[in-house]
Structures are given as structure tokens and as C-alpha cells.
Amino acid sequence: MDSGLSVHLRSAAPIPLAADFACASGEVIGLVGPSGSGKSTILRCIAGLRRPSEGKVVAAGQVWLDTASGIDERPQARAAGMVFQNYALFPHMTALANVAAAVPEGDRLARARALLELVHLAGLEDRRPAQLSGGQQQRVAIARALARDPKVLLLDEPFAAVDQVTRRKLQRELVLLRRSVSMPIVLVTHDLEEAAMLSDRMCILHRGQTLQVAPPAELMTRPATPLVARLIDLRNVFDGRIEAHDAAAQTSLLRWRDRLLEAAYAPHFAAGERVSWVIPPGAVVLHRRDRPSRGERENPVSGVVGEFVALGDTANLSMQLDGSEDLIIAFSVPLHVARRNGVDKGEAITVSLLKEGIHCMPAEAN
Amino acid sequence: MDWSALTLSLQLGIWTILLLLPIAVIAARVLAYHRFPGRGLVEAALLLPLVLPPTVIGYYLLTAFGGASPVGVLWERAFGTPLVFSFSGLVAASVLINLPFAVQPMQRGFEAIPRDVLDAAACCGMSRWRIFTTIEAPLAWPGIVTGLVLSFAHTLGEFGVVLMVGGSIPGQTRTISIAIYDRVQAFDERAAGLMAATLLCLAVAALGLTYALSRRLDRKHG
Numbered sequence: 001m002d003s004g005l006s007v008h009l010r011s012a013a014p015i016p017l018a019a020d021f022a023c024a025s026g027e028v029i030g031l032v033g034p035s036g037s038g039k040s041t042i043l044r045c046i047a048g049l050r051r052p053s054e055g056k057v058v059a060a061g062q063v064w065l066d067t068a069s070g071i072d073e074r075p076q077a078r079a080a081g082m083v084f085q086n087y088a089l090f091p092h093m094t095a096l097a098n099v100a101a102a103v104p105e106g107d108r109l110a111r112a113r114a115l116l117e118l119v120h121l122a123g124l125e126d127r128r129p130a131q132l133s134g135g136q137q138q139r140v141a142i143a144r145a146l147a148r149d150p151k152v153l154l155l156d157e158p159f160a161a162v163d164q165v166t167r168r169k170l171q172r173e174l175v176l177l178r179r180s181v182s183m184p185i186v187l188v189t190h191d192l193e194e195a196a197m198l199s200d201r202m203c204i205l206h207r208g209q210t211l212q213v214a215p216p217a218e219l220m221t222r223p224a225t226p227l228v229a230r231l232i233d234l235r236n237v238f239d240g241r242i243e244a245h246d247a248a249a250q251t252s253l254l255r256w257r258d259r260l261l262e263a264a265y266a267p268h269f270a271a272g273e274r275v276s277w278v279i280p281p282g283a284v285v286l287h288r289r290d291r292p293s294r295g296e297r298e299n300p301v302s303g304v305v306g307e308f309v310a311l312g313d314t315a316n317l318s319m320q321l322d323g324s325e326d327l328i329i330a331f332s333v334p335l336h337v338a339r340r341n342g343v344d345k346g347e348a349i350t351v352s353l354l355k356e357g358i359h360c361m362p363a364e365a366n
Numbered sequence: 367m368d369w370s371a372l373t374l375s376l377q378l379g380i381w382t383i384l385l386l387l388p389i390a391v392i393a394a395r396v397l398a399y400h401r402f403p404g405r406g407l408v409e410a411a412l413l414l415p416l417v418l419p420p421t422v423i424g425y426y427l428l429t430a431f432g433g434a435s436p437v438g439v440l441w442e443r444a445f446g447t448p449l450v451f452s453f454s455g456l457v458a459a460s461v462l463i464n465l466p467f468a469v470q471p472m473q474r475g476f477e478a479i480p481r482d483v484l485d486a487a488a489c490c491g492m493s494r495w496r497i498f499t500t501i502e503a504p505l506a507w508p509g510i511v512t513g514l515v516l517s518f519a520h521t522l523g524e525f526g527v528v529l530m531v532g533g534s535i536p537g538q539t540r541t542i543s544i545a546i547y548d549r550v551q552a553f554d555e556r557a558a559g560l561m562a563a564t565l566l567c568l569a570v571a572a573l574g575l576t577y578a579l580s581r582r583l584d585r586k587h588g
Contacts, residue, residue, distance in 0.1 A: 049485050075488040082489040088482035092504050101500065102490035148491050 003060045005152050005184040010054040015041050017208040023184035030199030031188045038208035039188040043154045047082050048075035060151040081145030082154040087137045089129040095140045096125035102147035115143040135166040153185045204228050226276040226364040235330040236279045242269045261299045263358035274363040283357020284331035287350040289341050299353040308345045367560050370537050371545035379521040382460040383514045386468045394472035415463040424530025427459045451533045459531040460521050467520050468513035475509020508579035519572035
């Protein structure tokens, strides 16, 4: 039997849910979405703390929830290790007692000690939660979640309550911890960057609905819909029309206003069909002024720099096209490249939209 | 000093809190954790003894416990003695009128436990009983003890209800507050003053303990 997790949830109220995803053992799936998108509710449904009106949750071959056949195991009977957003440690117990409370049987204290060692807390066993830093509390919470030998590890915004430096450290530790545990891990976060860094696959949620489940790199370059593109903060989303397909060249021709662009081959759209398309900032290449460079003939587009924001070593640019302030392509270049090319607000520039970066999606219903 | 009245009052107080403990804890948990239709009515009904004149409560309890009432008949059939004008009747009345004093602080104690902490306990695989004994009770104990102390102190001082339901039978239903009234009527100022001072000390001690505990509860859950 499969040792992974599969989740199907439906609910109309109080929070609408239409969530479907699976997570293989050893895999980290990141549930991402704005606040109120139902991320925590989904975790609670998996743990058995909340009951959806319809649903099926299977973990390691065990049916935890199946509303169709009336199965709804209590949280105690579901081997789910859960790390709560504010850790929810037992405030009156020591770190050791917190972890030992979740060890099902045998020498509870010895097992709890070993787990605290695993999360680098040896020596702090006798401290109470109030005597531990945020990062240390989070580690106790992780040790406690692992104490049940869970079939699934559920992490609800585990890095939200700590400062930036601790967050980076704990994130690295989670990556290392993954290697020593083999269960599926569901990570809830509203931080896209964090999800992209820590997850094998990301699951984009909007109003309780799973819109797309894909590896971060695929998601960032090939979002399924314009809504997904916006939720993952891709700004270059435009409308266009498919003109023709060229199977031999693996190219689709895309009409965008008065331009004809070569786009990644998308034969599932008929010629003449209206589409939305997106280009990630990384596929927008600035032309050099002093000499021609690679890809200059690939979808050259000219415009005027509307916004120039230097953030650290990176210049974030927006290029206005056709003299319109609403039609902009956002991209970034290293700051020294921008300087060397004399790029600044109001300057005319030309960029190439790399063909492979242009991804067509079903048109957005107006 | 009427020692038998003081002993009787202390016994009444102890029986009252022993019986109140499970009843009030159950009621406090239900009110703290559950939302149900009629919850407001239940909470209001629990507060009734605080606003009704003791003689009114005493009158209704006398009627409810009397030989003509189903409760009184059942009691007499089971134990062979009437419930009114007996120590048992006093205990029953005392439990009922002390419900608001016991339930309110306990409810506050349970409400102060974060929901996530209880959920985390369930996710740790702990049974409901184990969650109650190892998480809820240790976190809510200042509220539980406060409820019991307040009930105990209030029981010692209760006059109207006790007089209505129990009368003033020496050694059976004459509590210390009734004895004080008796002594004043008999112009025995010294005995009345001594007993009043005893009650005053007990009340001050109870309030001191209650405040210390509620500060502890606030600190714990801040």
C-alpha cells in the first residue's frame, strides 16, 4: 500500500473548500495562498480537528476520513504530527515533558530526550516554553510532532513567529531534517519564496480551492491560469490571440496587440483562439547598447523605462510600451548592467522576450 | 461561642464544595468550550442566585424540597427522613445557590486555555481524560480553587436560604450565621461578636487566597 497522503476535501461553509492533492512519502508539499484561502483549515481537516462536509483523507494506506462511508477518525487515532502556528506548547510543562506527552509507549523520557537531541535542544530539557526563544520553541514543537512516529507531518506557518535570522536557520534545519524522516510533509505558508525554497511541489490555493499543484520551477514559469500567475506574483500577464502553430519549429505565433510574437509551442490552443500569456521576469532580456548580443532577434520589444527601483544589487525595471502607463513589462537586471547600459527612468530601451519563456494560458473570462 | 454551629457550618462548607467540584467543573467546561442554543439562558439561570433575595430562593427551594414535591417524596421514600429542615437539605440548597460562585471562576480558567493547546494535545494522541488531567486541570486550577474557596466562604455566611430551608435546629441546621442572629436576639453581645469576628477572618482569608490565585491565572495566560 502507498505510504503517502491523499487529500480530497469539499465544504461549502463556513469556509468553502475544494481541495485535492497528494503527497508522496518523503515529499514536501507547500500549501500556498493569501490569508483566508483555507490553508490552515485544510491542515486541520487532515489532522481531524475539523470536519469537512465531504471528503476523503488517506494516509499510509489508512483511511482517516471518508464521509461517503462514514469514517471519521478522531485526531487521537490519526497519526498526524502537527506543528501549530504559535507552536501551542503546553505552557506548564518542561520541553522534555512536552515531547514525552506525545510519545505513545515505551520509555517515554528516553525517546523524548533523543528527539530533543535531534532538533539540537540537548541541555534545555528542563526549560519551560516561556524560558525558550521562539526558535527553540519551534524545535520543541517539531520534536513533539515527531514523537508519535507520525505518518504525516503537518507544519502550519512554522516560521511565521520568528525573526528573519532565526527563520533562515530553522529553514536550513528543516531541509536537513527531511533527510532523516520519510513521511509526507505538508507545509502551510503565505510566503512564496519560502514555499519555493522548501517544497518539492507547491499547491496554490485560492478561496479554499486548489488551483494548481506543480514543482516550484514549473509553477513559476508555467502557471495554469492567469489567476495562478497573479497569486504567485507574476506581473507580466497579457491577453493575446494564437495566430498559427509551427510544429517543425516547435513554435506558436502569438498576436499581441500589433505585434507578432514567437511563443513556446502550445498546440492545445486552436489558431484564432483568444489566450492569456505570461512571461517570467527571467525571460525578459535587456539589449545592450554598445553591441548586439544573443537573442536580439527573438521577439524584440521597445519601450521606455517607467520605473527604476534599485534593491541591493538588483535593478527592478518596468518598461512602458506604446506610450501607455498601463501596458508594462516588469523585469530585473543586475544593477551594474543597468548602469553600464545607461538605463534610467525615461530612457528608451529594447528587450527580447525569450520564446521559451512565453507561456500561453486559457483566456481569463472577463 | 456556639462551637456546634461553627462545626456544622464547616461541615456544610466541606460537603458543599465536595459536591460542587464535579458539577461545577462539568458545567464550566461545557460553557467554556461549547456554543449551543440556549447557552445564554443557561448562563443567566446560573446567575439567578446572585440577584434573587435569599428568602425568595429559600422559599422556592422549600417548596421544591418539601414533602409535597416530587423531590421531597422521592427523598423521603429513599432515606426515610424529610429533606427540608435537615442537614442534607441544607447541603442540597447550598450546592444550588453556590453554583454561580463556583462556575464563573472555573469557566474563566478553562476559557483561558488556548484552543490550539487543546488541539495539540489531541494531535499528540492524548485521550480526553488524559488531556483533562494533564493539561486542562493544571492550567485551570487557580480558577477551580478560586471557585471552591468562594463557595466555601459564601456557605459559611449564608443566612436567608439556610433559615428558610433548614430552620434553626441546634446541631442539625443551626449554622454559625444563624447562631449569631440568635445571640444578638438574646443580647449576648460577646458571643455574637466573637462568632462574627471568626466569620470575618475566614472571609478575609478566602478573599486573599482568591485574589492571589486569580493574579496567578492572569500571569499564566497573560
